[in-house]
Amino acid sequence: KQEVTQIPAALSVPEGENLVLNCSFTDSAIYNLQWFRQDPGKGLTSLLLIQSSQREQTSGRLNASLDKSSGRSTLYIAASQPGDSATYLCAVRTNYGGATNKLIFGTGTLLAVQP
Amino acid sequence: DAGITQSPRHKVTETGTPVTLRCHQTENHRYMYWYRQDPGHGLRLIHYSYGVKDTDKGEVSDGYSVSRSKTEDFLLTLESATSSQTSVYFCAISPLAASTGELFFGEGSRLTVL
Numbered sequence: 001k002q003e004v005t006q007i008p009a010a011l012s013v014p015e016g017e018n019l020v021l022n023c024s025f026t027d028s029a030i031y032n033l034q035w036f037r038q039d040p041g042k043g044l045t046s047l048l049l050i051q052s053s054q055r056e057q058t059s060g061r062l063n064a065s066l067d068k069s070s071g072r073s074t075l076y077i078a079a080s081q082p083g084d085s086a087t088y089l090c091a092v093r094t095n096y097g098g099a100t101n102k103l104i105f106g107t108g109t110l111l112a113v114q115p
Numbered sequence: 116d117a118g119i120t121q122s123p124r125h126k127v128t129e130t131g132t133p134v135t136l137r138c139h140q141t142e143n144h145r146y147m148y149w150y151r152q153d154p155g156h157g158l159r160l161i162h163y164s165y166g167v168k169d170t171d172k173g174e175v176s177d178g179y180s181v182s183r184s185k186t187e188d189f190l191l192t193l194e195s196a197t198s199s200q201t202s203v204y205f206c207a208i209s210p211l212a213a214s215t216g217e218l219f220f221g222e223g224s225r226l227t228v229l
Contacts, residue, residue, distance in 0.1 A: 034217060034218060036220075041223075042222060042223070043205055043220040043221050043222045043223050044158075044205070044207075044218075044220040045220075046217055046218065046219060046220075049217045089157075089158070091158075091218075102160055102163075102173065102174070103148075103160070103218060105157045105158040105159075106157065107155070107156075107157040108157065
């Protein structure tokens with residue numbers, strides 16, 4: 001059974017710092033991995049999608065990497081800003097139970113960027 | 116932003132009453148999903164649809180049913196609501212094949228069952 005873990009559960013950094021969020025998964029047979037951010041009381045906003053054949057994806061100050069063999073993904077945020085404060089979730093798509101339609105989520109990392 | 120509208124956004128109901136949540140999309144995407152989000156459990160898939168009248172169960176489907184009679188609408192029904200179904204419900208859509216598609220989420224529907 002695929003399990004997705006995000007450590008740490010919470011992180012507080014001063015503004016301007018570069019930071020890395022971690023996502024681990026137990027089954028390396030994934031189709032893709034997606035990073036989201038969620039603001040309080042809001043839905044999830046897609047940040048980056050990495051297909052299983054890719055090693056990384058970049059969007060602005062965000063860079064996500066994927067290492068399937070070790071079951072790990074990292075989300076790198078450069079020059080953090082208070083507006084980056086949110087919960088960050090990763091999710092993997094696995095052929096779980098014979099269906100490819102299931103996205104398995106981690107429980108998230110709550111990021112606070114202090115001005 | 117993907118055109119996804121959930122209604123109602125907030126609902127308080129009593130145990131034993133039926134509840135229907137609606138997800139409406141304007142993107143003409145094939146795949147639609149219902150998730151629930153609870154503290155300590157993260158997001159869990161309830162049901163999903165891969166086309167009109169084509170649906171399947173997720174990991175926490177007991178007590179829920181769904182229907183999709185049109186591409187744009189995906190309904191989640193709680194036939195007889197229980198307190199354990201108090202949660203935030205999210206609809207998501209995906210345009211491409213399930214194995215490659217990016218998911219886009221709605222704003223959520225907060226349901227409280229007293």
